[in-house]
Amino acid sequence: MTMKTVLNELHxxxxxxxxxxxxxDMPVHYxxxxxxxxxxxxxAGMFDVSHMLVVDLAGERTRPFLQYLLANDVARLQTEGKALYSCMLNQQGGVIDDLITYYLRDDAxxxxxxxxxxxxxxxxxxQQAEPFAVTVTPRRDLAMxxxxGPQAREKTLPLLSPVLAKAAAELPVFHAAVHDDWCVARTxxxxxxxxEIMLPEAEAPILWQALADAGVSPCGLGARDTLRLEAGMNLYGSDMDEQCSPLEAGLNWTLAWEPETRNxxxxxxxxxxxxxxxxxxxxxxxxxxxxVLRNHQRLFSDGVEMGEVTSGGFAPTLQRSIALARVLPGTGETCTVEIRGKQVPVKVVRPPFVRKGKVCINIEGEKS
Amino acid sequence: MSDVLDELRYCSTHEWVSSVDKGVVSIGITDHAQDQLGDLVFVELPEVGQVFEAEGECAVVESVKAASDIYSPVSGEVVEVNEALMDSPELVNDDPYGDGWLFKIRITDETELDNLLDADGYREVADA
Structure with missing residues (x-):
């Protein structure tokens, strides 16, 4: 049974x-x-991400619940609307999912x-929420x-209700503004x-059309993937999963070890x-x-296998192929990747590759 | 609806072959194939002088999405490859039957062309 978002016909x-x-059933490109x-x-481009699930949590003990559920600490969320990226781990320390949590109100x-x-x-x-008496509500009634893009905010603001537009215009990065059933997040x-705009399903086609009329181009999942790869952002299921620790997926920065008493x-x-x-x-x-670097290609150093590409592809901004990869600790600044039986040289770099339209790595040196 | 040219022969694996000119045929991928692949970002061509059997793996095209093997529609020796694709693989998207040709083969046995699909036969494959 294939599911469709409310924007399917427009796609x-x-x-x-x-x-x-x-x-x-989603658009890969247009x-x-x-x-x-x-x-x-x-x-500016727009993506239908209504397939992602909004989950609302309510109850007096929601904050302590999330401090138990998530590896990052929602104690960092002290102003309404602030967002936090975190892994949700299993008991073995594997990643069940990566997600964003928004602090809406003290009990929500x-x-x-x-x-x-x-x-x-x-x-x-x-299952985890039960002892905390936290209500868990999936919001399939919301589209997203x-x-x-650099012009995304200026093109979006005039299309919001005046109250929401004012709040959204003043949003710091990684904060959200909420009004009625609309939630506008600068994420x-x-x-x-x-x-990223969460809104009632019925209103989503109207906003999509208005954005298109304002010159925002519809974009598919294909571009979403190359953009996030250039930005050095992990893709769940490729770069990490339940068998993988965040310590080996570049996600150490999302683990809040302090206070030591937080279990x-x-x-x-x-x-x-x-x-x-x-x-x-x-x-x-x-x-x-x-x-082109592709998922699961194997990496070598002097004939010794050092690891594998977890997500790779062609980076349109760089006009080069890039990847995220998991390698053994001794891997140096260069290694080789096996592509169709041949060893091809790669440079080991620190992501991100591109942020805010700017290339962040040294791509000097001609293609061989 | 993608273009299928009447004057070419086709494989069910989406390669096209030109008619024979002084013993040589041009080979490329169809409009339908490039459309399905999406934007091409890399083409690995055979080397001049390499000899292939019909249906042998002889090249690779990679799009933003995936890598696809190209099979030689006929047996013969590679006499020329489209060097322009090294820097501009998008030519295959822009002009699959023209500037986006892949390589040329000196055909060993012209009767092999009779085993290939004509335009109507390929239209059925592409529409399936």
Missing amino acids: RAGGGRMVSFAGW GSQMEEHHTVRQS FRMVVNAGCADKDLAWIK IAVQ GYTGEDGF FIGRKALEAKRTAVDNKRFVGLLLEGRG
Whole structure:
């Protein structure tokens, strides 16, 4: 059974090339993935991300519940609307999902979780929430549109209600403004400025059309993936999963170890590995030879296997192939990747590759 | 609806072959194939002098989405490759039957062309 977002007909009418993604019928592009990518880096594009699930949490003990549920600490959320990126771990310290939590009111938080993880997340969250008497409400009645790019905010603000427009205009990065059933967050998955807008399903096609009329280009999941890869942002299911520790997925910065007294799910398992010298490193790769880096390609150093590409592809902004990869601790500044039986040189770099339209790594040196 | 040219022969694996000119045929991928692949970002061509059997793997095209093998529609020796694709793989998207050709083969046995699809036959494959 394929699910459709409320914008499905608009995607089809707009020439969207539809694919199945996590059980949803979604546009991968509307003609050219490459052009959509450049549009987001240079002006403004919009993505239907209604397949992601909004989960509302309510109850007096929601905050302590989230401090137990999540590896990052919602104690960091002290102003209304502030957002926090976190992993949700299992007892073994593996990543069940990565998600964003918004602090709405003292007794109300909101989470946005990955489409492909929605069912298992919901089951897990409900199970953990019981002792805290926290109400867990999936909000399939809400659609979600991401508007991203250097012109995204200026093109979006005039289309919001006056109250919301005023609040949204003043939002610091990683904060959200809420009015009625609308929630405008200054967040995204592209490395560009912009908003992610949660709104009632019935109003989503109207906003989508208004954004299109304002010159915001519809973009598909294809560009969303190359944009997030350039931005050095992890993709759940490729870069980490339940068998993978955040310590080996470049997500150490999302683990709140202090205060030591905070017991969160997975803490014990992670603490045992926290300073382990054999933890794999999570790195960026820049392909120096010809070809394209792809998921699961194997990496070598002097004939010794050092790790594998967790997500790779062509970076339209760099006009080079890049990847995120998990490698053994001893990996140096260069190694090789096996592409169709050949060893091709790659440079090991520190992500992100591109942020706010600017290239962040040294890409000197000609393609060999 | 993608273009299928009447004057070419086709494989069910979405390659096209030109008619024979002084023993040589041009080979590329169809409009339907480039449309399905999306924006091409890399093309790995055979080397001049390499010899292929019909249906042998001879090149790779990679789009933003994935890598796809290209099979030689006929047997023969590679006599020329489209060097322009090294820097501009998007030519295959822009002009799959023209500037986006992949390579040329000196055909060993012209009767192999009879095993290939004509335009109507390929239209059925592409529409399926």
